[in-house]
Amino acid sequence: MSEYVGGYSFDDYLRLISNFHSYPAPGLIVGGYMVEMAKRHMPPKVLFDAISEAASCLPDAIQLLTPCTVGNGWLKIVNLDRYALSLFDKYTGEGVRVFLDPAKLEAFPQIRDWYLKRKTKKEQDSDALRAEMRAAGEAVLTLTPVQVASKYVGKSSKGPISICPLCHEAYPKAHGGICKGCQGQDPYEAVAVESRPPLRAVAVEQAVGQAVLHDMTRIVPGRSKGAEFTAGQVLSVGDVCRLQHMGKNRIYVQDDEAAALGAEGWVHEDTVAERLTRSLCREGSVVSAGAPREGKAQLLAGRDGLLAVDVATLERFNLLGQVVCATRHHGSLVRAGQPVAATRAVPLYLPGATLAKALALLDMNPMLRVLPLRKARVGLLITGSEVFTGLIEDRFEPTMRAKVEALGSEVLGTALVPDDRQAIADAAARLLDAGADLLVTTAGLSVDPDDVTRQALLDAGLRDEVFGLPVAPGNMALVGRMLHQGREVQVLGVPACALFHATTSIDVLLPRLLAGLPLERRDLAGLGHGGLCLECPSCVYPHCPFGK
Ligand code: ZN
Numbered sequence: 001m002s003e004y005v006g007g008y009s010f011d012d013y014l015r016l017i018s019n020f021h022s023y024p025a026p027g028l029i030v031g032g033y034m035v036e037m038a039k040r041h042m043p044p045k046v047l048f049d050a051i052s053e054a055a056s057c058l059p060d061a062i063q064l065l066t067p068c069t070v071g072n073g074w075l076k077i078v079n080l081d082r083y084a085l086s087l088f089d090k091y092t093g094e095g096v097r098v099f100l101d102p103a104k105l106e107a108f109p110q111i112r113d114w115y116l117k118r119k120t121k122k123e124q125d126s127d128a129l130r131a132e133m134r135a136a137g138e139a140v141l142t143l144t145p146v147q148v149a150s151k152y153v154g155k156s157s158k159g160p161i162s163i164c165p166l167c168h169e170a171y172p173k174a175h176g177g178i179c180k181g182c183q184g185q186d187p188y189e190a191v192a193v194e195s196r197p198p199l200r201a202v203a204v205e206q207a208v209g210q211a212v213l214h215d216m217t218r219i220v221p222g223r224s225k226g227a228e229f230t231a232g233q234v235l236s237v238g239d240v241c242r243l244q245h246m247g248k249n250r251i252y253v254q255d256d257e258a259a260a261l262g263a264e265g266w267v268h269e270d271t272v273a274e275r276l277t278r279s280l281c282r283e284g285s286v287v288s289a290g291a292p293r294e295g296k297a298q299l300l301a302g303r304d305g306l307l308a309v310d311v312a313t314l315e316r317f318n319l320l321g322q323v324v325c326a327t328r329h330h331g332s333l334v335r336a337g338q339p340v341a342a343t344r345a346v347p348l349y350l351p352g353a354t355l356a357k358a359l360a361l362l363d364m365n366p367m368l369r370v371l372p373l374r375k376a377r378v379g380l381l382i383t384g385s386e387v388f389t390g391l392i393e394d395r396f397e398p399t400m401r402a403k404v405e406a407l408g409s410e411v412l413g414t415a416l417v418p419d420d421r422q423a424i425a426d427a428a429a430r431l432l433d434a435g436a437d438l439l440v441t442t443a444g445l446s447v448d449p450d451d452v453t454r455q456a457l458l459d460a461g462l463r464d465e466v467f468g469l470p471v472a473p474g475n476m477a478l479v480g481r482m483l484h485q486g487r488e489v490q491v492l493g494v495p496a497c498a499l500f501h502a503t504t505s506i507d508v509l510l511p512r513l514l515a516g517l518p519l520e521r522r523d524l525a526g527l528g529h530g531g532l533c534l535e536c537p538s539c540v541y542p543h544c545p546f547g548k
Helices: 010-021 026-040 058-065 109-115 126-140 181-185 237-245 256-263 269-280 311-319 352-364 396-406 421-433 453-459 505-515 521-528
Strands: 048-052 075-077 084-089 094-100 141-147 161-163 170-172 201-203 216-220 224-229 250-252 266-268 286-288 296-301 305-309 323-327 339-345 349-351 368-371 377-383 410-417 438-442 463-467 478-484 487-494
Touching: 010 026, 010 058, 026 058, 026 084, 026 094, 026 109, 026 126, 026 141, 048 058, 058 075, 109 126, 126 141, 181 311, 181 352, 224 237, 256 266, 266 269, 266 352, 269 296, 269 323, 269 339, 269 349, 269 352, 286 368, 305 505, 311 323, 311 352, 323 352, 339 368, 349 352, 377 396, 377 421, 396 410, 396 438, 396 505, 410 421, 421 438, 421 453, 421 478, 453 463, 453 478, 453 487, 487 505
Parallel strands: 048 075, 377 410, 377 438, 438 487
Antiparallel strands: 048 084, 084 094, 094 141, 161 170, 201 250, 216 224, 266 349, 286 296, 296 339, 305 368, 323 339, 463 478, 478 487
């Protein structure tokens, strides 16, 4: 059976791949057997697409032996660097996957050493390897049925097309305000942009009567750091003396050359700061602290709430170079008027194209928002037979009430129930009937057989739950929602450890919940980084790294 590959004799196949691939690569030889094995296991007359999990060699075997090519869209490369391929019904996604199986290589030392890279190319005996592949045929392969994920099945549309304002090329509108290439994802080195325009410096003693081009800072360590001169200020003889005392020998002044820079596409730092501010503040919950000073714009919270930072956009903004933005942490609670971010141009004059990129990025998604915390009516469901029977005095009620009220919400009602599924579900329904729009349960979330709170909540209609958070203490917390008589109710399950630690995952979650941030698994996974509390003897949260 190993004599033929796809209707070719072994030697013909070697000639075919030598012509197509430039040389008879071992990956293409074994790849031929992989394709043929997969094809044989597809039902007859099924129109199939292909996925290659490797980017080199394997796609060529698929393109040679099937109608699927990268160009016609029937072959997709999902590069996992695994030597595996799948063929599947292009309408249903049902198919088979074949891979070169390391567990089957014991009897084939040449293939094993090549595949696992145990020999250098020089040490390999190509003829022996080829002979062994010919002898092995499909004996080194494993085939399994697969259902291909829906995003790879059927036609994919790029959607509407836009013209990128920076490169003037066509691109899918869904990628944002500028194309992915201009977002920095193209494979080319950035052409060195001259970041300093041809400005003429003037000797300080000759600058009397001229206007300075930018704010100038005087730093006296520990005493002052402010603009000693502001842009546009006309210099007197005394000023020249002060400048010399500041250690300045040459300065930039506003002259015809500087004025001409705007026409050449250069933008002054103050204008950059103003334009960035306008863009960052357009959503309204973040406001400008006033005119930029020394090229820097300060942004303040426009209201009380939770600062939501689009961290991915912030990172892309700071990758542009020549513009920078620093913010407080995503998820911080802020009061109106408190600083949330600062942004500026790095050079005195920024190339207009760089500003356009920065603005296009900011216009895609609001990078900074202050989300108000809603005033929740909390139904507090305290579970635990030991508390219910009075064996232990409940301390959850005051603890949770304090946390809820500190964020401006109120506790509408409290129910104390034993560890009983039905009792918990009934109590939850009663609290919701009474008008609670946030159900907070305490305890009953550990692995003990008596702990049934989660099951009871599921009985009561809990959905979209995330149970188990990468934040410690408080790993065993739960978030989700319920529909109650057409209303959506948020659910927060507080684990027992919230009684023993001053600060837990609940302190990180509750404000996010009240601010309406999405709380699905993928939103919460990022909390793991910085999610370990140091449990300091005297807790200063939120003024510490926890939950940031
Ligand atoms: Zn572009």
